[in-house]
Amino acid sequence: xxxxxxxxxxxxxxxxxxxxxxxxxxxxxxxxxxxxxxxxxxxxxxxxxxxxxxxxxxxxxxxxxxxxxxxxxxxxxxxxxxxxxxxxxxxxxxxxxxxxxxxxxxxxxx
Ligand code: HEC
Numbered sequence: 001x002x003x004x005x006x007x008x009x010x011x012x013x014x015x016x017x018x019x020x021x022x023x024x025x026x027x028x029x030x031x032x033x034x035x036x037x038x039x040x041x042x043x044x045x046x047x048x049x050x051x052x053x054x055x056x057x058x059x060x061x062x063x064x065x066x067x068x069x070x071x072x073x074x075x076x077x078x079x080x081x082x083x084x085x086x087x088x089x090x091x092x093x094x095x096x097x098x099x100x101x102x103x104x105x106x107x108x109x110x
Pocket of ligand 1: 030035077
């Protein structure tokens with residue numbers, strides 16, 4: 001039991017590092033996982049006014065939101081749409097997409 005308790009945080013620390021995300025292409029994932037069909041090109045052109053813009057958002061925030069959707073922790077609003085989307089991503093993929101979205105420039109709504 002002790003072993004599990006000590007190894008788990010260590011394993012999480014390793015995943016949080018850049019070892020995996022460097023191999024994944026966040027921009028490609030964003031397209032392949034159909035995120036762009038709702039959030040638009042580079043997360044800057046959501047298809048509806050009540051769909052959030054993601055481009056230029058902090059990677060940490062996006063990652064936390066994706067994890068929370070996947071865990072079913074976000075309810076109400078339009079969370080039911082996003083929960084299955086986030087569930088398609090594993091943690092490394094979430095990180096790669098989050099890093100990609102944080103890197104693109106946020107363009108003001110027009
Ligand atoms: C079918 C349309 C649709 C698709 C496809 C979609 N999203 Fe979303 N997304 C939404 C909606 C609607 C919300 C707002 C949900 C709410 O009210 O909680 C949202 C919210 C989010 C948020 C939270 C933003 C914030 O400011 O809190 C993130 C991050 C996000 N989406 C990332 C993604 C990623 C990454 C993908 C691809 C894996 C994706 N979305 C695919 C519709 C979509």
